[in-house]
Amino acid sequence: MVLCVVVLHPQHLVCKDRLIMLICRRWLAFSLKGQCRSLSLSASRRIIMPAWVIDKYGDNNVLRFSKNVFLPIIHFPNEVIIKVHAAALNPIDISMRGGYGITTLALKRDFLDLSEKGKEFPLILGRDVSGEIMECGLAVNLFKPGDQVWAAIPPWKQGSLAEFVVVSANEVAHKPRSLEHVEAASIPYVAETAWSAIVNTGGLNKDNSAKKRQLTATTPMDSHESTSLGTSSNPCAPRLRAPIETNLLSLEALSVLILGGSGGVGTIAIQMLKAWGAHVTVTCSYDAKSLVRDLGADDVVDYTAEPPEKQLQSLPKFDLILDNIGGETEKWAPSLLKPWSGAKFVTLVTPFLNNADRLGAVDGMLQSGATLGCKMIKIRAVVEKVFTFAEVPKAFEKVEQGHARGKTVVTVAKHL
Numbered sequence: 001m002v003l004c005v006v007v008l009h010p011q012h013l014v015c016k017d018r019l020i021m022l023i024c025r026r027w028l029a030f031s032l033k034g035q036c037r038s039l040s041l042s043a044s045r046r047i048i049m050p051a052w053v054i055d056k057y058g059d060n061n062v063l064r065f066s067k068n069v070f071l072p073i074i075h076f077p078n079e080v081i082i083k084v085h086a087a088a089l090n091p092i093d094i095s096m097r098g099g100y101g102i103t104t105l106a107l108k109r110d111f112l113d114l115s116e117k118g119k120e121f122p123l124i125l126g127r128d129v130s131g132e133i134m135e136c137g138l139a140v141n142l143f144k145p146g147d148q149v150w151a152a153i154p155p156w157k158q159g160s161l162a163e164f165v166v167v168s169a170n171e172v173a174h175k176p177r178s179l180e181h182v183e184a185a186s187i188p189y190v191a192e193t194a195w196s197a198i199v200n201t202g203g204l205n206k207d208n209s210a211k212k213r214q215l216t217a218t219t220p221m222d223s224h225e226s227t228s229l230g231t232s233s234n235p236c237a238p239r240l241r242a243p244i245e246t247n248l249l250s251l252e253a254l255s256v257l258i259l260g261g262s263g264g265v266g267t268i269a270i271q272m273l274k275a276w277g278a279h280v281t282v283t284c285s286y287d288a289k290s291l292v293r294d295l296g297a298d299d300v301v302d303y304t305a306e307p308p309e310k311q312l313q314s315l316p317k318f319d320l321i322l323d324n325i326g327g328e329t330e331k332w333a334p335s336l337l338k339p340w341s342g343a344k345f346v347t348l349v350t351p352f353l354n355n356a357d358r359l360g361a362v363d364g365m366l367q368s369g370a371t372l373g374c375k376m377i378k379i380r381a382v383v384e385k386v387f388t389f390a391e392v393p394k395a396f397e398k399v400e401q402g403h404a405r406g407k408t409v410v411t412v413a414k415h416l
C-alpha cells in the first residue's frame with residue numbers, strides 16, 4: 001500500500017514537467033524492483049515511444065508519425081499498460097480526427113481543467129487494441145505482465161496507434177487464444193457497440209432472442225382406455241380420456257432487422273443474434289450479400305436494387321431494428337416494427353457527442369458496460385484489410401472511403 005502511494009505520487013505533484021515525472025516514476029520503479037508484485041520493468045528505461053498523433057483537428061494531413069511520444073504511465077492503481085500488437089480503426093476515429101465531440105471529450109479527460117484548449121494534443125487515435133500486458137497498477141488482480149489481452153478504449157483516452165497504451169483493467173479482457181492479434185483487434189469496439197445496442201438498449205439477449213412458446217398437445221378421444229375423468233353412469237358410453245398435456249417447447253425466433261449489416265458493427269451484430277437464435281434480416285449492397293449470408297443472415301435485402309423500404313414492406317414486421325445507417329432510415333424504418341408489442345428501433349447514428357457539445361450533456365452511450373459481449377459467443381473476426389504501422393494514413397483513407405466489409409486493422413508491434 002505504501003508502495004502504491006510512492007509510485008503514483010509523481011503524477012499528483014504540482015510538478016508540471018511530464019518528462020521529470022516520467023523519469024521520477026521510472027527511477028522509482030527501477031529502484032523498487034523486486035518489491036512490487038505487479039510491475040514489469042521491461043520498458044522502464046525508456047520514456048518515449050513511436051506513435052501516430054494529431055496536433056490539431058482536420059483531414060488526413062494532420063496525422064503525424066512521431067518517434068518521441070511520451071510513454072504512457074499508470075495514473076491509477078487499476079490501470080494497465082498494454083504493448084500494442086494490433087489496433088483497429090472505426091468510423092469514430094475519422095470523426096475524432098476532424099474534431100468530433102471536442103468539448104465533451106475534453107470534459108471527460110479533465111473536468112477541472114476547462115481553460116486550456118488543445119491540451120489533448122498530441123492526441124493518439126485508435127479505439128481497438130490487441131496486445132500484451134506490460135505493467136499493472138497495484139490494484140490489478142486479474143492480469144499480470146505477459147498476459148495476452150484485448151480492449152476497447154473509450155474515446156476520451158489516448159488511443160492504440162502507438163507502441164503502448166494505458167487503460168483501466170476493467171476495460172480489458174483476456175484475448176481468446178483462438179484469435180490472432182490482428183483478428184482480435186477487429187472485435188472489441190464494435191462488439192461493445194453491438195452489445196450496447198442489442199442488449200442494453202434493444203433488450204435482447206441469449207435467453208430471449210428465441211422466445212419459448214409452450215404448446216399443449218391433446219390426444220383424441222379413446223373409448224378403450226381408462227379415464228381420469230371418473231366413471232360414466234352408462235357402461236356402454238365411450239369412456240373419455242382426459243386430454244394429455246404434453247408440454248412441447250417450441251422456439252419462436254424474434255425477428256431482427258439490421259440496416260447496414262456489412263460493416264464493422266453489422267458483421268458482429270449478425271453473429272451475436274444468430275448465436276442467440278433470432279431471425280435476422282439484413283440490408284446491404286449487392287456485393288456484400290454473400291458475406292452477410294455466410295455470417296448467418298436469414299434474409300438479405302440489396303438496398304441498391306430497389307428502395308429497401310419498399311422491399312422490406314413485404315416481409316413480416318420486426319421485433320427489433322438496429323440502424324447502422326441513419327438519416328432517411330429513421331423516417332421509414334419504425335413503421336416496419338410489430339405494433340403494440342414493445343418492439344424497438346435502435347439507431348447507432350446519433351449526433352450524440354455533437355449535441356452534447358452543444359447542449360452540455362456529459363456522458364455518452366459508449367460509457368456502457370465494458371464487458372465484451374462476444375466472450376460467450378464464437379465470433380468470427382471479419383478483417384477486410386490489414387495495414388502496417390507505417391501505412392496508418394492509408395488505413396484512415398480506407399475507412400473514410402466507406403463501403404467497409406468488416407474491419408480495417410493496423411499491425412503495430414511487428415513493424416517497430
Ligand SMILES: NC(=O)c1ccc[n+]([C@@H]2O[C@H](COP(=O)([O-])OP(=O)(O)OC[C@H]3O[C@@H](n4cnc5c(N)ncnc54)[C@H](OP(=O)(O)O)[C@@H]3O)[C@@H](O)[C@H]2O)c1
Nearest residue numbers: 090091189190193260262263264265283285324348403404
Ligand atoms: N464502429 C462502432 O463501434 C460504432 C460505435 C458507435 C456508432 N457507430 C456508428 O454506427 C454506424 C455503423 O458503424 P460501422 O462501424 O458498422 O460502420 P462501417 O464499418 O463503415 O459500415 C457501414 C456499412 O454500411 C453499408 N451501407 C452504407 N449505406 C448503406 C445503406 N443505405 N443501406 C445498407 N447498408 C449501407 C456500407 O457498405 P456500402 O456503402 O458498400 O453499402 C458499410 O458496409 C456508423 O454510422 C458509426 O458512426 C459505430
